[in-house]
Each structure stands twice: as structure tokens, then as C-alpha cells.
Amino acid sequence: MFSKLSGPVRLTDRVAALLAEEIESGRLAEGDRLPTEVELVSQLGVSRTVVREAVSRLRNAGLVEPRQGRGVFVLARRTRPLDLEAAAADDPLGADAKSNVLKIVEVRRAIEGEAAELAASRATAADLARIRAALDAIDAAVAAGGDGTDEDLAFHRSIAESTGNAVLVATARYLGEVSRRGIRVTRANEARRGDFAEAVRREHQAIVEAVEARDARRARSAARRHLKRAASRLQDADPAFWDTTGTVPVDPESAR
Template identity: 50%
Template sequence: MTARFQSITPGARLSDRVAEALAAEIRAGRLVAGEKLPTEAALVEQFGVSRTVVREAVSRLKSLGLVDSRQGSGMYVCEAGFAPLSFDARYAGSKAAVIQMVEVRRALEAEVAALAAQRRTAADVRRIRSAMAALAKAVRAGGDGASEDVAFHRAIADAARNPFLMDTLQYLGQFLYGTTRVTRANEARRADFARQVADEHRAIVEAIDAGDPAKARLAASNHMDNAIRRIEQADPAFWQQEGEALARPLTGRMPVPS
């Protein structure tokens, strides 16, 4: 690998900043498809962060479909099937951009949930419930649960068994993850919001477990409608303090670590 990274200045969410730096190298073509990522130890040294931070960063890249693991060999850059998305910079960090991405999620997640209800196996349901439990655990530990939320919805998508839907979700992965970070951060500020989200997730899971596509579709659609409502009801201070910064990656322009 030819890229050299600067140490990350200590601050919040170091793993996201490491992931963003690596993602920028991949999208710029300096880390090419099929190329092996540096070892964990090398990334720790180059970024000046802990092994835990590096592992979380690589896990995020994997969830976005940018890298994949090869057993006993390491992590490799994935083939890019499409050019990366890029949106007009004037929408960067705006509440409207977040709401519009949730509208995209609503169209996808509703159909995914319905298909999952039709096609799920007992093993699928166990994985979905395990992901929901992991999300609840992360929230109890004081986190916003963004990564766990993405994993929960990914488990539902896996149960739908539609490779085209999966490819679409993977293609949109960066933006769906960014939207989830914003909605989760907002919801973490209010106990009533957090309870609503947990209840909505349970409703989706119960409908899938019951094999009821119509109910699952409605539960997933309602979940996204309510996510929009919660964004609209967010304290203005949230956008001034966190929302704008968290929403910025929705433009497809990753910030450069300082």
C-alpha cells in the first residue's frame, strides 16, 4: 500500500474518522479492488490509535461493502460495481437531506420487511432477534447504537433473500449509515424517542416472526414515518451541536482528519 496516514487527533468517534480516511483512499483509487488492507498493527501505528478503534473502523468499512475478509488472510478492498454516489453540496448537513434519505429507506425497508416475513427461516429470526438484543445492549451501555441499528436492519434484509435489494442497500450503505447516525443521535437525547424506536423494532420483528408480510411492511413503513417525525421534532440545539456534523457525510464528501 502506498498511502500513508497521519495520526488522528484524539476526539470523539475516532473509529469513524479512521474509517472515513480509509474510505477516502478507496474511493480515490489509492487502495484498489483486490488490494489487501494494511495489518491491524500497521494501521494502529499509522493512525496513532488503539486496536479497538481500528477494529471498529474496519467493521464499518465492511458494513459499507468497501472491504471484505478472507479467512486466514486478512481484509481486502472489494470490487466497486458502481461509481460512488455524490450529492449537491448545498444539501450537506441539512435536516432536509436526512429526511429525504429516510424517505428512501422507507421505500426499501418496507419491502424488505415484507419479503423477510415471507421467506424467513427460524435461523433468520434468531439472527434478527440477536441483532435487536445487541442494539438494546449498546444503548444500555450509553452508546447511540448506530452500528448495531444498521446490523439489525441488515439481518432483516438477509432474510428477504433478494440479491438485487441487497446490492441496492450495499450501494447506498454510506448514506444509510450516515442517516442512521443522525437519527440515533437525536433519539438518544430523549428517553421517549428511544422507547418508541425499541417498540417499533419489536413490532417489525414480531410481524416477520409471525410470517405476516402486510403487517411487516406496515410496521417498517411506520418506523420510517416516525423517524421523520422525530427528526422534525428535534431540539434546534441538536442540529447546532451534532446534527449538522453527523449529516455531512450524506454528500459523499468525507471530512479529512486533522
């Protein structure tokens, strides 16, 4: 059914694009089962990891649905949610890992700055307690040997949830889940150096303190500054770091 893939473009992107094209063209129709993981590995000449990541990409995009014990099936065509990683990869300005992650950070800066500003004005005492607990959970995860990605996502999500705006909450949650790989790469970069890790801790703390102080303007500035500095730290990463990003675990979840 498929020919083996090779070339410089990230294989996950190519496999996801190939399968998406089969669905969009109708060659794989609603209710059809995708070839099994073993079949795709054999036909495309890629690893199981590449196939799993590509199928997860399609699941995030609302194109397929895994069914326990039966396989992965094509869903009915509908308005597709935004696939940030695919959109970044299609940008003519560049599709390398560094470029993609930086584009997603720019989007996060806009949304999370607004969320922090609104949270400073609207958060209840219970909301503030959850934000503070989410911040502490990042340090606890890192101390336990984790990378803190899930906890980082939960921290920023707790701020969005404190706005009381259900649309913003859903957007922030979706943005966080589909950009999980970018956040993992960002944290991997920051973990390489003690000064980076400490800077991130201070930036997170500044956001929380501004929200707790009910200073909306300062909260917005702190959130935007944090993500602007995250982008700067990524810009400063040496080429050797970007050569390793393909090995950073990818675990995108459904944003539904």
C-alpha cells in the same frame, strides 16, 4: 498544491469534492499517492478529522485505496458506486445536515419496507432467530453505554438477509454503510428523549413481530412507518441539535 479552504459549506464535503475533482480530471492519476494526511492538513488548513472523513468518502466511492504503511493511492477508473452523502449534498433543494439525513431516510424507507415484506414471506426459523437476536443486541449496546448504531445497522441487515435475495442484501448493506453517519445522527436525536428512544424500541418490535407472524403487508407497513416516524422525529429536533451534528463521530466503512 491546494489552497486553504474556508466558508459555510461543510468542510468534509469540500475536501472530498476537491480531491475527487483532482482524480476525475486526471491530475491525480491511477497509481498516484495522495498527499499525506499531514500535507493535506497543512495545504488546506483543515483538521485531521476532516481529512480522514474526506478520504473515507473517496474510499467508499471506489476512488482510492489505503495501502498499509505506504499511503492512500488512486484506483483505476471504473463505474463508481452511488455515494449517497455526496448525492444528497449536491441536491439543489438543500445541502444542510438535516436535509441530507432526511433524504437518506426516504431511500431507506423504500428499500427496508420491501425487505421486511419479503422477509415475512421467506424467513426461515434460523433467520427469525437472528433477527430477534439482532433486535436484542440494540438494547444491550445502549445499556452498555453505546449509541447502538452498529447494532441498528445489523438489525436492518438481518431482515434484508432473510429475504434470500442477494441483490437486495447487497443493496441494503451498501446503503447502510454509506449512510452510517445519517443513522448515527438519527440515533443521537432519538437518544435525547426517553419517549423517542422508547418509540424506536416499539417500532423495531412491531417489525419483528410482523415478520415472525408471516404477515408481509404488516411487516412492510411497520418498516415504512418506523422510518417515516424517524424522519418526523428529526423534523422536530430543535436547531441546537443540528448545530451539534458536526461533532457526531463519522466512521464510514467500505461497502465492498
